[in-house]
Amino acid sequence: MSMAIRLCRTGMMTIAWIMVLPCLLILLGAIVPIVPWFRIYALGVVPNHTSWLFLWAIVALLIGLLANSLFKSRAAIAIVVTAVATIALTTWVMLHLLYIAQVNGARINVVKALELREVRDGARPDESRVYSRPGGEDLWLDIYHPAGTPANTPSPVLIAVHGGGFFQGSRSSGAANQRWFADHGWTVISIDYRLARDDRPTWNLATRDVQCALAWTAANATALHIDLDRVTLTGGSAGGSLAMAAGYLADAKRTDPECGPAIPHIAAVVAKAPLIDVIGSWYYTGELRDEQRSYLTRYIGGSPRDYPERYAAIDLRKFQFPSNPPTLILSGASDPLLSPEAGADFVRRAKAGGLEVRRILFPYSGHDFNTTYNSITNQAMRQIIAQFIVDHGAGPKLPGLTFTD
Template sequence: MRNNPQATRARRTARAVLLVVAVAVAVFVLLGQLAAVLPVGWWSPVLSVLALQLPMLLLAVFRDTLGSWNIVLAALALAVGVLALRRCGGRRLPVAVTALSGTALLLALITTTVQIFSVHGATGDWFVFSPASPAKAAGRGPDRTVTYATLGGEPLKADLYLPTAKSAAPLVVSIHGGGFISGSRGPNPYTSWLADHGYAVLDVDYRLATATRHTWNTADADVGCALTWATAHASEYGLDMDRVATFGGSAGGNLAINVAYKANAGTLKPSCGTAAQLPKVKAAIGSYPVVDMTASVPDSAYGGQVADQYVGGSPARYPQRFRAVDAANQIGPEAPPTLILQGSRDHLVFADHTKAFADKLTAAGITHRYVELPFLEHAYDQSSVNIGTKATRALLLPWLQQYVGS
């Protein structure tokens, strides 16, 4: 039977395309794993250039979103390379696929195994393959959306997630991240999940900074404004304002800590309502929080951009403004128990700065827990129920139950 030249060319083209896809997958997994295993300081030349730092952050966040699926991708690419080697001998492309994907698979196996055992040590739970699906799993939408204030002509909204219990529920104020210059409220892996576990959640917006509007002295005031709204509407929505916690990630983590510390110290001035309407915060939770912006500015190009817009310039130019936003300066005897979670390979908020803040809480005698999750990037828990999300949930719920009640 004679070979069909056209069919032969089609098969060769298909094999070539498959090999190219396998190379792309192998390179993606390998670069993500290198970002996870190499020390953060080694990436300083990349972090100093915004056009390089942002793609690196996106790559690493996508890596964390996929979680254990990185192993699957690397294994599939390796299988393609091995099959091609058997058919094509020592040609360069099959060799490259096999070498790249084999290295990526080995690193992914190592990082995932370390994460599994580390999270088990921190939580007592085993999360062997996470996420079950790489698709986005943010949770259901809110039960209510309210306008809690209009400031400077700008309506500020908040989403309410309410538990099914009829008695007054403890309140968790959820504060989004985004470097103080972007982001908004919206379903995330914790909002409806907390409501399902008996907590009312108030997911708030606040005024964002721009090149001409520096909100270093209004962002926490806006969250305080949302708290006064909650006090005024507590009976309407069944909120127990004697049991309040603040929770956020990144910029939201900074605000969660600063609002809690300032509210309890009596130094928070809400942008609406009165200081008398502010509740005492029973617990604060910050994930990869920007606790030391002064130290973070020189770390990366994006850190400098955030400071320019949020604070208005550099620490050298505005030292008092930076003192007002750095969380360590808000530590006082009334600071509530504070849970801090941090990825060890965060290329935006360096783990060293977050750990230094936790050490200052230790020195001040503030009840707290600092948990560093190995190999995870900034915003590791935003899009899927991966091992970072599961670890945060497993640590968050007992912390709330112990210090806020359920």
């Protein structure tokens, strides 16, 4: 065999292994929790890039088949077998994710799922304003005006609260999703709030900021052409917790009068991966326990032993009032940051009290399972959220409107 042929064979084999082995390992990492820290990475990659894992495995298979037809080697056969196994696993995972989407009313474009754009990219608000200045700190919000709404016709409003462990993140973190909802008839208002610092826990401040943004929205409803009977409050991670707290307290508490005279009634709450049981989260033995404790220390000021009254005050399970709006919770089934039992317990308590709470778990998914804009999970989430809001009378009233991507 000439040197050129050997180099060609080696090059083909190397490319195929480089493509297929990482895909297989990532899939196994998400399916079988053998290597804890690698599992965290896999649980982020799989829900966001399943289509790419499938495509790479197909390409590796084709290279392996070509190499075997040209050189007839065991190494080429091994590549083919590995690629087939990877394709089978990826197909199973993809079909499972598509099934979750389908049974919840979402239709997925798997070709679009190859797009690599993230949810924070590719969109800008129509305007930004300061809605409050607590202690001289400007708190901003971004406004995305709705498309397709007739002039002077009030639109529903979606108020979004960003995540980031209560100490980081910004109102622009979900800009592409916010533009999608605006394009489908909502006025979207994405807010910032006071972030925790080592010298300033915000356990008793951040929810007030969300309430202040709600009051500001109500005070500016006429100018914004929004319908205060169709207000949805949504958030992800830390923002999901704040959205639930502010939404559940909207009819029970009033905010700083400088923000506005009153908080509007909330028609629906949507939370992605919210922190529900803060005490349980402190003691949860997941891989990210130390990271979670650092978040809670910033946000609350210390441990449950140091501040039991603070932890008790923000436990969302205690915010289950008869007036609570319908709530949709979306989570990763294998979230390494939050205990799945806390979410299940919350839903049980809510249903026992006659409250409407719906919870959807995405398989093979961790905490950040929808960071890619057109991933299967994010396409599903947008449609599921939109339909949930519409089903509860808080969506656009536009003829012929659909939410399929």
